[in-house]
Amino acid sequence: MGQGAQSEPNFDISTPSVARMYDWLLGGTDNYASDREACGALLEIAPSSRELALTNRAFLRRVVRFLADDCGIRQFLDHGSGLPTRDNVHQVAQRIHADARVAYVDNDPIVLAHGRTMLAENDQTAVLCADLRDTDEILDHEDVRRLIRDDEPTAALFVSVLHCLPDKDDPAALLRRVADRLAPGSYMVVCQLVSDDARVREGVTDLMAGATGGRWGRVRSKAEVRTFLDGWELLDPGLVEVSTWRPDSDLTVWREGNEWEEWGGVVRL
Template identity: 60%
Template sequence: MHLVLDRQTSPLRRSLGEEPVLLDPKVPSVARMYDYFLGGKDNYAVDRDASEELSKAAPSTRALAINNRKFLQRAVRYVAEQEGIRQFLDHGSGLPTQDNVHQIAQRVDPDSSVVYIDNDPVVLAHGRALLADNDRTTVITADIRDTDGIMSDPAITELLDFSKPVAALFVSVLHCIPDGDDPAALVRRVMDRLAPGSMLVISHLVSEDDEVRNRLTDFMLTATQNNWGRVRTTAEVSPFFNDLELVDPGLVEISTWRPNLGDVTQQTLEWIEFGGVARKK
């Protein structure tokens, strides 16, 4: 869970130096709710209240958030170490926390370039502070659906060379995209613009139980004032990887994707994060 999509107040595209349009602090942000579940402090009372209510509806949500963060870290490390990727485009990055994408990638190679995209001004403010002394990493506020705008933004093209492989990250964000905006088409647009050898990393909230799926979707739509998408099924998420070469072990519940020795994962009962890593041929 990475961002709140606010069509009324969010800019389509804003570079690092521009002032963002403020979001309504009375409406929960998924980015800040995710921060709360991970034990962060960059959230408001409205986010904490919504998170606690969500925990009543789905008690394993905190464990789900922790598992998802660990998946992100493992996937980035794999892509950097094993695939040799040195460019990362993180859609719906959320608030900075421990072991962010740029920290993992730049431990492998200090010259790795990372662009974070989110549309919550709180993310921009904290990203600016965190990245002030890092000239290989930037953060922009943008609507992740605006692929053309993002890929032509000078703040991004100064860092990323799209003629070379890029890792496109959509970690716990595509369930924020409504069906009408076609999240699968969004992934295709991005991957079509990337060079062969590029990588795709996705995790997505899913449930095979109709009642659970509808109940949790309704809760998030109400909490965010309809600025959300929906919980989907594994069969609906799998086509996001069409025409790409899946990395073993394929598409799985993400706590089982190449776990580190000694990793302690908690089972999530109501919903899971489902996804994997794939390569563009």
């Protein structure tokens, strides 16, 4: 895995990280007391959060298999990838195409450190510690240019990350910027946390904004997420609760009536 010219990051383990909280919810060990305390507070507002994380991870595996196998995609750009865990994007894709290439992007420096260690033996992957809003910086980075070829369709993944962006950062505009840089025939995967319960939307948004020092956006409504993808071709079954997106034996069943859900789908650009 190429490391480019990035310097070693400084870790702040006293402030919760979305990536490390997600790791804890998935049953991982790459998290700290601050992350676990924040997850405890989150579970008080939304008790189904652990189930939601597992459902989301199962969706990621399914959608990558679909893009690699059914759509022939061999290069992936994973925005907000989080900490390496079982069945990372490159592992799923490379079971189908041994030459599949993946660039992971996350702004948590601990993700970079763990990614460098765990993916060092795989030169078809790279991990960038970068802000997902910096599209040109990401796509012009030497490691991304090594892996993501301009003339080949790419799958750009925004899986459970757009809720980390506040409205002022315009998630819809971010998706357009990325789409404008990708080759024809590319795909984009988008899912984000939504809730019909205003108490959950406001409670989680306030909790996460406070816990992460403002590195959080907003739990949104389905209608808001739908507008992010206006004008693009949505693949069947459209925008749905993600456990119902082309379910298979890897399904984590989502119960009706949970406080919130991951809602998204896949578009062809």
